[in-house]
Amino acid sequence: MIVSIQPSRVAGPMYAPASKSSMQRACAAALLRKGLTVLHNPGHSNDDRAAIDTIQKLGAKIERTDNSLNIQSLGVHPRSAEINCGESGLGVRMFTPIAAMSDLPLHIDGEGSLLTRPLHFFDEIFPQLGIRITSNGGRLPLSIQGPLQPAPITVDGSLSSQFLTGLLMAYAASGAQDEVITVDNLKSKPYIDLTLSVLKDFGWNVTHRDHRTFHFGKAEAQPGTLHYTVEGDWSGGAFLLVAGAVAGNVDVRGLDPHSTQADKAILNALQDSGVNMHVSKEKILISSQPLKPFAFDATDCPDLFPPLVALAAYADGQTIVKGASRLAHKESDRATTLQQEFGKMGIRIDVEGDLMRIHGGTGVKAARVHSRHDHRIAMACAVAALGADGPVVIEEAQAVNKSYTDFYDHLRAWGVPVNSNV
Ligand SMILES: O=C(O)C1=C[C@@H](OP(=O)(O)O)[C@@H](O)[C@H](O)C1
Numbered sequence: 001m002i003v004s005i006q007p008s009r010v011a012g013p014m015y016a017p018a019s020k021s022s023m024q025r026a027c028a029a030a031l032l033r034k035g036l037t038v039l040h041n042p043g044h045s046n047d048d049r050a051a052i053d054t055i056q057k058l059g060a061k062i063e064r065t066d067n068s069l070n071i072q073s074l075g076v077h078p079r080s081a082e083i084n085c086g087e088s089g090l091g092v093r094m095f096t097p098i099a100a101m102s103d104l105p106l107h108i109d110g111e112g113s114l115l116t117r118p119l120h121f122f123d124e125i126f127p128q129l130g131i132r133i134t135s136n137g138g139r140l141p142l143s144i145q146g147p148l149q150p151a152p153i154t155v156d157g158s159l160s161s162q163f164l165t166g167l168l169m170a171y172a173a174s175g176a177q178d179e180v181i182t183v184d185n186l187k188s189k190p191y192i193d194l195t196l197s198v199l200k201d202f203g204w205n206v207t208h209r210d211h212r213t214f215h216f217g218k219a220e221a222q223p224g225t226l227h228y229t230v231e232g233d234w235s236g237g238a239f240l241l242v243a244g245a246v247a248g249n250v251d252v253r254g255l256d257p258h259s260t261q262a263d264k265a266i267l268n269a270l271q272d273s274g275v276n277m278h279v280s281k282e283k284i285l286i287s288s289q290p291l292k293p294f295a296f297d298a299t300d301c302p303d304l305f306p307p308l309v310a311l312a313a314y315a316d317g318q319t320i321v322k323g324a325s326r327l328a329h330k331e332s333d334r335a336t337t338l339q340q341e342f343g344k345m346g347i348r349i350d351v352e353g354d355l356m357r358i359h360g361g362t363g364v365k366a367a368r369v370h371s372r373h374d375h376r377i378a379m380a381c382a383v384a385a386l387g388a389d390g391p392v393v394i395e396e397a398q399a400v401n402k403s404y405t406d407f408y409d410h411l412r413a414w415g416v417p418v419n420s421n422v
């Protein structure tokens with residue numbers, strides 16, 4: 001799909017979409033919990049759909065109602081030997097240890113960019129947990145056979161927190177009270193806080209010392225039906241907030257200021273850029289005014305790079321964002337794709353080791369850009385287009401479906417002329 005965005009002001013209210021990080025974790029927890037879970041505000045992005053499909057294949061029964069999913073489960077009892085995680089990094093890294101709780105041989109695959117994302121972590125760790133694994137040189141597809149037997153292990157958390165999320169869930173649900181997971185050099189720490197908060201809401205107590213050692217407490221039985229509401233998405237919401245900062249007068253709703261989501265940190269960057277903003281429990285009011293360059297450390301919230309670059313493009317001077325080395329293995333090599341696609345719009349970006357320097361305030365130019373099949377690159381270009389000197393055309397714009405299916409419709413509802421053709 002090709003989408004053309006006309007420069008435009010944005011105005012009015014908007015609800016952030018459901019968070020795929022919250023939704024996928026809730027699906028996993030509902031599978032692991034024995035009983036009926038009702039998920040309210042479920043997401044419908046491609047990653048969410050892949051999670052729903054995965055838990056069905058691993059044994060959950062799902063019934064959809066208007067705005068909820070009824071998930072009935074007896075734990076992990078695979079109904080299919082083939083699991084497909086779509087393009088979701090979290091999906092494959094979280095559900096593989098969970099699937100390995102079963103003693104059946106399982107084949108795990110995915111699509112698109114997921115086929116090239118690193119999974120060698122499992123080749124190293126699974127043999128220590130009694131799981132047989134063969135992979136395609138540390139990539140998909142994987143063949144595994146459990147059952148996972150929790151044991152004290154030390155893992156490397158520097159590539160991604162997602163492997164640890166999967167292990168924490170599988171250990172907690174296996175009742176691993178005597179085992180400790182030790183993690184070296186953990187990155188994306190708030191994502192682990194989100195995992196622990198979802199586990200807690202489902203009755204599993206997992207504690208940690210400085211995000212270094214993780215301990216499993218006694219599970220609290222949660223009798224009856226458990227109701228769980230999927231959080232609004234700070235990662236997708238960050239694009240809405242930046243749209244307001246560069247071209248608008250908007251209020252964004254459905255984002256919990258007390259969430260543990262990593263990307264809530266967008267508020268700090270917006271504050272430092274000098275934007276007009278008022279944050280309350282109900283909504284975030286934000287309107288544009290001349291923006292200042294800022295310095296920001298995105299090591300633990302790497303998904304903020306694309307919206308931060310769109311924001312920095314409109315800040316008058318050089319903005320520095322730390323953590324660029326965390327971007328190499330996302331849906332695209334995001335430091336490079338941001339540099340190249342924003343370069344087409346006349347915004348210079350230098351990548352200096354772990355630092356990204358964005359030269360803002362030089363004017364965003366009309367251009368033809370490409371999403372590189374990366375949802376956050378498409379959304380960053382679309383938001384940057386709002387104050388450009390002419391239309392920005394985005395190729396492979398449907399990439400947004402990975403996390404934020406309604407993104408272009410939401411821009412249209414704010415008054416942005418968005419034309420699309422397939
Ligand atoms: O756990 C999660 O929901 C995620 C963790 C982060 O990955 P890393 O831990 O690999 O940084 C983030 O980039 C990804 O989009 C979602």
Ligand SMILES: C=C(OP(=O)(O)O)C(=O)O
Binds near residue numbers: 087088330331376
């Ligand atoms: C990297 C992302 O997701 P995942 O790793 O779950 O595919 C993302 O949403 O930007």
